[in-house]
Amino acid sequence: xxxxxxxxxxxxxxxxxxxxxxxxxxxxxxxxxxxxxxxxxxxxxxxxxxxxxxxxxxxxxxxxxxxxxxxxxxxxxxxxxxxxxxxxxxxxxxxxxxxxxxxxxxxxxxxxxxxxxxxxxxxxxxxxxxxxxxxxxxxxxxxxxxxxxxxxxxxxxxxxxxxxxxxxxxxxxxxxxxxxxxxxxxxxxxxxxxxxxxxxxxxxxxxxxxxxxxx
Numbered sequence: 298x299x300x301x302x303x304x305x306x307x308x309x310x311x312x313x314x315x316x317x318x319x320x321x322x323x324x325x326x327x328x329x330x331x332x333x334x335x336x337x338x339x340x341x342x343x344x345x346x347x348x349x350x351x352x353x354x355x356x357x358x359x360x361x362x363x364x365x366x367x368x369x370x371x372x373x374x375x376x377x378x379x380x381x382x383x384x385x386x387x388x389x390x391x392x393x394x395x396x397x398x399x400x401x402x403x404x405x406x407x408x409x410x411x412x413x414x415x416x417x418x419x420x421x422x423x424x425x426x427x428x429x430x431x432x433x434x435x436x437x438x439x440x441x442x443x444x445x446x447x448x449x450x451x452x453x454x455x456x457x458x459x460x461x462x463x464x465x466x467x468x469x470x471x472x473x474x475x476x477x478x479x480x481x482x483x484x485x486x487x488x489x490x491x492x493x494x495x496x497x498x499x500x501x502x503x504x505x506x507x508x509x510x511x512x
Contacts, residue, residue: 307456308463343447
């Protein structure tokens with residue numbers, strides 16, 4: 298049988314007494330060990346929230362913060378240095394140096410072209426991406442506000458429930474105290490009557506002895 302356990306911080310002000318809260322917590326822990334736990338498929342448990350609508354952004358942040366977003370790698374400039382054959386090298390070595398120089402020049406021309414394209418179209422792409430990120434941030438902020446309101450509503454219902462339940466508990470406690478007081482008074486009255494009966498029995502026994510002595 299499933300059960301929902303809720304503390305009453307809005308009602309149990311006695312827990313502010315030093316040492317009492319720890320004692321109550323230990324008793325609650327003992328009780329919780331004997332109760333069935335609420336599963337993740339329980340309808341009272343809210344569904345998982347997916348804060349990122351962009352799959353690329355979700356993939357980028359999947360391992361964050363255990364891993365950094367970007368890994369900085371050291372750049373080795375030596376591999377970009379042109380091959381410089383010496384004066385006594387063979388013709389094949391000079392031809393190989395020329396071939397590598399042409400390859401390096403072609404690569405640099407490609408990089409210059411890419412930089413030119415980046416300079417032309419990069420700012421607009423950067424603005425568009427910022428706009429997309431800003432839109433996603435607004436979606437996340439709106440979702441956060443919704444969940445904050447849900448949390449406030451849950452706490453509001455808890456407070457109303459606890460104050461109502463607290464009044465009922467106080468009424469039951471007062472009734473219990475009245476019953477205990479009445480029971481104690483009844484026991485005291487019964488004991489007094491028993492003592493009075495014993496006294497009367499003693500008087501009756503003395504009177505009977507006096508009558509027998511006169512006869």
